Structure formats: C-alpha cells, structure tokens
Amino acid sequence: MAAPAEPFLRIEGVSKRFGSFQAVRDVTLDVAKGEIFSLLGGSGCGKTTLLRMLAGFEEPSAGRIFLDGRDMAGVPPWNRPVHMMFQSYALFPHMTVERNVAYGLKHEPMSRSAKAERVREMLELVQLTPFAARKPHQISGGQRQRVALARALARQPKLLLLDEPLAALDKKLREHTQFELMSIQQRTGVTFIVVTHDQEEAMTLSDRIAVMDKGEVRQVGTPNEVYEFPNNRFVAGFIGSINTFEATVIAREGGALRLAVPAFGAEVLARDVPGVSPGQAVTMALRPEKAGISRTRPETVNAFEGTVKDLAYFGKDSLYRITLPSGTLVQAHAVNARRGAEVADWDDAVWLGFEPESVLVLAE
Amino acid sequence: MLARLSRWFDRRGWADILIGAPYLWLLIFFLLPFLIVAAMSLGTKTPTAPPISFGGEYPLLNWDSYARVLGDGLYLRAFLTSLANAGLAMVLCLLIGYPMALGLCRVSNGWRNILLMLVILPFWTSFLLRVYAWMGLMGRNSWFNRLLTDSWNLLVPVDWAVKSVPMMNTNFAVVLVMVYTYLPFMILPLYASLERLDPTLDEAAMDLGSRPFQVFRDVTLPQSVPGIVAGGMLVFIPAAGELVIPTLVGDASSPMIGRLISDEFSAARNWPMASAVAVVLLLIMVVPTMIYSHYQAKAEGSK
Known part of the structure; x- marks a missing residue:
C-alpha cells in the first residue's frame, strides 16, 4: 500500500539521541486519518521513544512531526490533541473510575452536564457503567485497561497512542480485547498508533505496520506485505x-x-x-x-x-x-x-x- | 511440657519473641508509667515524701487537679500557646519540607544521597549544642542580630529605628528553633511517601491536558496525604510537649505546657497537678490521632 496521499500524521526525518545513544534514527512515516498503525520491534528498537515524541514527553533531536498540518515542535504534552494509553494504564489510584475518565474533560470548555454526558457515553463504550464508582484497585486488569482507553478517548483526541495495549492481559482476554479495540477504533474513527513487540498483535490489529530495529524503520506495509514480502532479512526473521x-x-x-x-x-x-x-x-x-x-x-x-x-x-x-x-x-x-x-x-x-x-x- | 515448649520454639518461638518483645517493652515502659501518672493525677498533694496520698484523711479520688486545669487561665493559656506554637511549627515544616522532599525525589541518585545526608546530618551534633548555637545567633549582640538591626535601620524611617531585633525569649524564637529541630521529621516521611509515587501518573495527567501545577494539585498532593499526616504528627506531637526549647529561648511569661508540667513536678512538688496536665495533654494528642487512624483504616478497608 502506497503512503496516503494526504498524511494526517507526518513524521519527517525524526531522530532522538540520549547522550551517545541513538534511540531513533532518521524515521520518516506517514499515517492516514483513521488508520491503526503499529510500531513493531524488539525492546530497545526505539518504538517507545518515537511514541513519547508524538505525545510530547520527548523532543526530537532532529526532524519534525506534523499532526493534521500543524508542526508539533515545542508544543507541550498538555497542549497536544494526542492522548496516550500507558502500558501500566497509569490510572489515578485515588480517583474513581468515573473521575479517571472525566479527568481530561476538566480542561475542556464544556458545561457540567455535557461533561457528565460524555463520561457516561465513554463508560458505555467500554461497558464499564456499573463500575463507575469503583477505585482502580477494585476492578480487574482487563477492566482497568478499558478505563485507560475510555479516559484517553474522552477528550476526542486526534491521535491515540497505545503503548503495548495488550501486554498486561492474559492470552484469552488479549484476543477478545484485540477485537474490542478494533471495533472501538472503527466506531470513534480516531487514528491509533500502537507500539508493540508482539508480531501477532501487530498483525491482527493493524492496517499498516512499521517494523523497527535499532532506531530505524526497516519496512512499512500492510500485515500481508510485511509477512509475505519482507524486503530484508531482519523483517523476514522478526515476523514469523x-x-x-x-x-x-x-x-x-x-x-x-x-x-x-x-x-x-x-x-x-x-x-x-x-x-x-x-x-x-x-x-x-x-x-x-x-x-x-x-x-x-x-x-x-x-x-x-x-x-x-x-x-x-x-x-x-x-x-x-x-x-x-x-x-x-x-x-x-x-x-x-x-x-x-x-x-x-x-x-x-x-x-x-x-x-x-x-x-x-x-x-x- | 518441655517437649511442647521445644516444639513451640522450633516452629514459631523466635518469631513470637521478636514480635512480642517491643510490645512488652512498651507495656512496661510506657503503658504502666502512664497508668501510674493517670492514678497520680487523682491523688492529693501532701507535705510527705512522696508528696502524694490517696484515701485516709484525704479523698480516694481527688478531681481538684482537673478542675484547676480546666478552670485556671494559666493552664488554658499554656495549652493554647503550646498548640499554637506546635501548629505553626508543623505548618512551617510542611511548607519548607514539602519542596525539599519533592526535590529529593526528582534529583539524580548521586545528588539524592548527598542531600539526604545533609537532612540527617544535624542529628550527629548534640541537640543542646544546636539550640545554644541559635541562642548565640539570636542574642542581642550577635553579628547576626546586628546585621538584621542595621538592615532594618537602613530601610525604615529614623523613627522606627531599633537598638536590636528582639528575637531571644519570644515565641518567634521558640517556633524558629522548633522548625529547625523538627524539619527532618517532616522531610523523611514525606520523602518516603513521595518516592513511592509512580511518575507515569504525572505523565498521564500531563497527557490529559494538565499543566505541571495542576498535575501537582490533582495527582501528587492527594497521594502524599499519608506522608503529610505522618510528618505532621511527628512534628506536632513532640513540639507541643517541648520543654527544652521554650525553656532556653522562649518567653518565660507565656510558658508552654511542658514547662508547666516540669515546674509542677519539681519546683511546686505538686504531683497530682503535674500528672493531670500531662494526662490532658495526652488526650489532646491522642484523640485526633485516633480519629485520623479510624478514617484511614476505613479508607484502607475499602481497598
């Protein structure tokens, strides 16, 4: 599949150094609106650093990131229309499920009732309405994951970043959640960037995959392309x-x-x-x-x-x-x-x- | 019998002894003396040795001391001075200690060890020596006082000029030295509770649109409440009963409660009175603590 004609997210020659360590090396990627795009690679391949640069937690050492035509350089995390679902979920332990989901809406210029309505909608989307009053430690791992998703989606981000979204779930739940994630993505139309080390997860979830190694993107393509037509030994060996x-x-x-x-x-x-x-x-x-x-x-x-x-x-x-x-x-x-x-x-x-x-x- | 004893030793004897020993210690050296003090508070002062009697020609339970504690303005004022000074010291320790504890969590490991060392270092010099050092600093003729005096005189109209800044023998001096002395007791529990917090939560809040100050208010502060309470109690409780600092640097005309207890015991030889004041002080300390731990247990129970 060719790069989309009008990229929604454009990563242009982005590099990141930490001291003498080159975490990300000259990465250029285009992502279309509404895509599920995966960054796949082993640990230390730079996928998480790239994700953190999209979220604004790290600034690129070189290169630029455009989201919906806007240069994101120097935009702090709290001003980016980008939300992240953390690997550990990072739910606020002192807040109920409902207040966790509502947290991002604090900063939105919406009426109180509109916010409540939005929270209700989100809890319904992830089927957690009966658990609204619970604290994060009172629900299961799978439910926590859904709270994290609802919290990240509540502010209607342009881009949702998912850091190893399924890694903390057991195998059975993982398969189920995979399809749930895909259906939620279709219903909301939000562009997903997924970071994962699990090739199966990347294959089933994604529209397109970027396979990364040592800070570089080695191949970008649909799951079928990277599996059936890998263009180098690393990709061929990494997937399957x-x-x-x-x-x-x-x-x-x-x-x-x-x-x-x-x-x-x-x-x-x-x-x-x-x-x-x-x-x-x-x-x-x-x-x-x-x-x-x-x-x-x-x-x-x-x-x-x-x-x-x-x-x-x-x-x-x-x-x-x-x-x-x-x-x-x-x-x-x-x-x-x-x-x-x-x-x-x-x-x-x-x-x-x-x-x-x-x-x-x-x-x- | 011996076989059973040896079996108990094999299985859990040492664990029982290790856990039991501190409780036994507290029982003998805290609870028992406290009960004696509580009993003494109901005795009657007599010109005997020891200067206290129960029963006989005196009432068995004499509530007069409590009546005086609650009725005599001297005691009430002393309680208020103590609580105000201790409360102020606690709040100041919190305001100074919180940023320091937060800083300890944010610096590199190497710096953290150095800074932690600096927090603990004052404990290595004698407490009395440090109070005397403060007395030297605050005294009328010290370079520190002269510096302050000169600066003040330079900045204000001539009419307001002073010969020296009155610091010694004031409540200000008491609070200042208490803040200095008790600051580590605030910093260490705060650091322990802040250090446990997951930094990803800060990132999550930032990601959801919160600026750094809002992140602190919404995420860091609420989660550090147990540390604030622990540090607050560690400062407030000893500060409220403090004897040495107010005696050395305080205002003798508005004594704190520790001073009254000491005076009643030694100078006035009024053991029942001293005991009654001590019991009331303990109640003032214990009741809020118990209320807090009740709610704390409730919050924990819902986990």
Whole structure:
C-alpha cells in the first residue's frame, strides 16, 4: 500500500539521541486519518521513544512531526490533541473510575452536564457503567485497561497512542480485547498508533505496520506485505519464523529467478524480484508453512529429498525439521487436517516441495 | 511440657519473641508509667515524701487537679500557646519540607544521597549544642542580630529605628528553633511517601491536558496525604510537649505546657497537678490521632 496521499500524521526525518545513544534514527512515516498503525520491534528498537515524541514527553533531536498540518515542535504534552494509553494504564489510584475518565474533560470548555454526558457515553463504550464508582484497585486488569482507553478517548483526541495495549492481559482476554479495540477504533474513527513487540498483535490489529530495529524503520506495509514480502532479512526473521539459505542468482528466465543454493545441492526456482542481477549473492528465504512434505515426489519444480530429524506435534499442526543431504536443516509446517494422517515419523525419508512463488529472494 | 515448649520454639518461638518483645517493652515502659501518672493525677498533694496520698484523711479520688486545669487561665493559656506554637511549627515544616522532599525525589541518585545526608546530618551534633548555637545567633549582640538591626535601620524611617531585633525569649524564637529541630521529621516521611509515587501518573495527567501545577494539585498532593499526616504528627506531637526549647529561648511569661508540667513536678512538688496536665495533654494528642487512624483504616478497608 502506497503512503496516503494526504498524511494526517507526518513524521519527517525524526531522530532522538540520549547522550551517545541513538534511540531513533532518521524515521520518516506517514499515517492516514483513521488508520491503526503499529510500531513493531524488539525492546530497545526505539518504538517507545518515537511514541513519547508524538505525545510530547520527548523532543526530537532532529526532524519534525506534523499532526493534521500543524508542526508539533515545542508544543507541550498538555497542549497536544494526542492522548496516550500507558502500558501500566497509569490510572489515578485515588480517583474513581468515573473521575479517571472525566479527568481530561476538566480542561475542556464544556458545561457540567455535557461533561457528565460524555463520561457516561465513554463508560458505555467500554461497558464499564456499573463500575463507575469503583477505585482502580477494585476492578480487574482487563477492566482497568478499558478505563485507560475510555479516559484517553474522552477528550476526542486526534491521535491515540497505545503503548503495548495488550501486554498486561492474559492470552484469552488479549484476543477478545484485540477485537474490542478494533471495533472501538472503527466506531470513534480516531487514528491509533500502537507500539508493540508482539508480531501477532501487530498483525491482527493493524492496517499498516512499521517494523523497527535499532532506531530505524526497516519496512512499512500492510500485515500481508510485511509477512509475505519482507524486503530484508531482519523483517523476514522478526515476523514469523523462516528458513534462510545463502544463494547466488544464476539467471532470470520467464518471470522467475534461477538460484544456486548450496544447502539444497541444486538449483531452486524463485519468484522474480526487481533489483537483483545474475551473479549476485542473495538470501533465499522460505516460510515453514510454505514448505510441503510428502512421501512421494511432489509436483513442483522445487522438490528435494530429506529425512525427518525432529518433529513437534502441536495438535492442530506439526513442525518438522528435515535434514537435507547437505546436512542443512529445513523447518516445515504441516497442518494436521485429517486425523491419523500425519505424513511422516522420525527418520522417515520424505520429499520437501515448494512453489517458486513461495520463495523469497532478499537482496540485502 | 518441655517437649511442647521445644516444639513451640522450633516452629514459631523466635518469631513470637521478636514480635512480642517491643510490645512488652512498651507495656512496661510506657503503658504502666502512664497508668501510674493517670492514678497520680487523682491523688492529693501532701507535705510527705512522696508528696502524694490517696484515701485516709484525704479523698480516694481527688478531681481538684482537673478542675484547676480546666478552670485556671494559666493552664488554658499554656495549652493554647503550646498548640499554637506546635501548629505553626508543623505548618512551617510542611511548607519548607514539602519542596525539599519533592526535590529529593526528582534529583539524580548521586545528588539524592548527598542531600539526604545533609537532612540527617544535624542529628550527629548534640541537640543542646544546636539550640545554644541559635541562642548565640539570636542574642542581642550577635553579628547576626546586628546585621538584621542595621538592615532594618537602613530601610525604615529614623523613627522606627531599633537598638536590636528582639528575637531571644519570644515565641518567634521558640517556633524558629522548633522548625529547625523538627524539619527532618517532616522531610523523611514525606520523602518516603513521595518516592513511592509512580511518575507515569504525572505523565498521564500531563497527557490529559494538565499543566505541571495542576498535575501537582490533582495527582501528587492527594497521594502524599499519608506522608503529610505522618510528618505532621511527628512534628506536632513532640513540639507541643517541648520543654527544652521554650525553656532556653522562649518567653518565660507565656510558658508552654511542658514547662508547666516540669515546674509542677519539681519546683511546686505538686504531683497530682503535674500528672493531670500531662494526662490532658495526652488526650489532646491522642484523640485526633485516633480519629485520623479510624478514617484511614476505613479508607484502607475499602481497598
């Protein structure tokens, strides 16, 4: 997906240094109005620093941030139409749920009844009306998270920043909350910027994802794009699991690339990508679920013999580790679609097959 | 029997002893003496040794001392002076101590240790020495007093000129030295309660549109109330019963309550009177404390 024509939020060449540590390095991003945009990366990748610069808690060392056409440089946090949902939720422990949600409205030029109405609306939105009089320590973690969301949304921000919104919830609640967040975003139309280290969370929640590493944005795209078409090894490895092999481009023929891959002891046919030329050393990458295994030779150009070294049974699927004659290990994911029809057992001889379309060629 | 005793020792004996010992201490050295004082307050002054009697030719329970405490203006004035001086000292300690405690929380770790050290350092010199030092400073002929006098005379019309600034033997001196002495007792509990606060809450309030002053008023201050109360009690209670400071730097014509208790005990040898004053002082201190802890417990209970 191309960058939106008229970006609502524009981050332009933003860097942040803390002493000699470069937390964020020359980040440029455009976010459209109403998008759920995720900043995804491991700890220390700069995603939280970037979020704090959007909130106004940190000033960029270089670069500029425009929100709805307005330069945010020097605007203190209390004057930004940007609200944040903190990872720890940061609810005021001495105030009731209702007063927490109403807190931001204190500064709004609204009548008392309009404020009360707005608080009521917000509590309804997050289904917490019966808990209005409770204190934060008297409700559950999931409810606290919803109070934090209602509090941040009450002032109708232009931008809502969510710092690891689901990290503190248990797995079951997390899935439920994910969909709730998406539906609330759709109903309110507020632009969400989500910081997360959890790729699954980013994939399900976001319209677009920026994958960050060491302060830099490595790729921006839809969940499908960053998963299926990562443009560098870091993104390919960070999102999902992947097999990577050293390869050399032999030739480009008929919309495909012919690769020499020593690990397979043979040539592999791969989807053509621009920017590579014959003779170039590249990385060949293959997602485990795109590598099929079978007893008999599969009907694809890329078919190789191997033996099952290891297998992990997860129930709905199994992960096989296949040893190739070269000694290289390849991971293959197989869905156990039929009961009792698992393909292979330890030490079985199997065939590994994959379509050229499924093979990624990474020039970097 | 011995086996049971040894089993108790193995299981929780030491824990019981460690927890029980301070209570036993308080029982013997606080509650028991207090009961003796309370009993003495109902005795009658006699020219015997000890100068107190119960029963016999005297009434068994003599309420005269309490009648005097409540009826004689001298005692009422002393109570009011004590409470006013202690209250003023407490408020001043709070006003000076709060920014200091807040500062301690906001500085880097290295600075924090140095500043905490400076707060505690005065405890390392004798309390009396420090009071005498203040007496030297405030005295009529000290360089400090002369400096103040000269500055005053320079700034005001000639008619208002003074020979020296009257500081010694005033309530001002009492409050000043009490603030100086008790300030650490305010700062330390305040620091302990402020230090526990989550700084993200400040950011959250700022994020929701509050300027730094509003953040302080809405988030920091309400959450530090337990620290304010603890510090306030640690200053107010000893200050109200203070004997040494008012004796050394105070105004003898308007004594504080500690001075009266001491005088009644030693000079006047009126033990029942001294005891009655002490009991009333204790009640004045204990009742508000109990009311506070009642509400505190209620607030905690709702958690």
